[in-house]
Amino acid sequence: MSAAANLNSHQSIAAWFAEYGDDMYSWANYKTSSKETAEDLVQDTMLSAYKSFEKYQAESNPKTWLFTILNNKIIDFYRSSNTQKSFNESELRGNAVEDDNFDNNGVFSKVQQPLWGNTEQHLLDNPEFLSVLNECIENLPPNWRNVMVNKYIHHKKGSLICKELGITSSNLWQMAHRAKLQLKSCLDLNWKTE
């Protein structure tokens, strides 16, 4: 790229970022349920857009172009989140969660207090409860959170999620199961009915 073209591309990218940055950030947060990840993804997207600026065709809509790149980044993020390292980490945490909930015979090691009595609808409309649960979701290990997000926002069947995340179905069950136990423990700890 010549110096003039370079300047031009940089100005365009910066202008697009100013205009669409928040939209991209909101979308990435919706797809990953993690503000931190969302910010990284937006940054990666802008960087890729800058590097491949010559591929952008002037007549196309910049927002569409940026979102195509962003969506590819989101897919990459999901695929790469299942490395051996992250798997080992979540395995350790998973064992801890299970040990925390069950004894050696597979019996609950503590009394199960219901989160609610007969007030379910009330709880679902309770912004405080939802905000505590949201915190809990954001604090899940990334792999587990990905499984949850893929299940709930895309209403995908187990087999499809496995394919997209590149994991086996027994991994999926285990992660989903542990995520659920972790959310329950997190609510038990942080949500007080009084």
Place this chain on the structure above:
Amino acid sequence: MKALMNMAMVSCKQAAFFQTKKSFNDLSLIDGLKLKMHERVCGACKTLGKDSALIDEAVNKILAQKNLQNLKLSEEQRNRILEAIK
């Protein structure tokens, strides 16, 4: 009969796992029956099952709300990203 009973008995740990599978609509008929039998005699698992269903619903609601959320990057975040693409 005893062998049959043994087959039908699952631990709480197993039952909780079945509950998760159930929420993905992926629980086999046999395992579904085992879970039902277990929940009938085990109050703790029944409680967890209810909680688990409600957590499902609540997570669903939270994630749906995120779709409508308009987040704004802070000045600090904007500067960080602009710095990275310089």
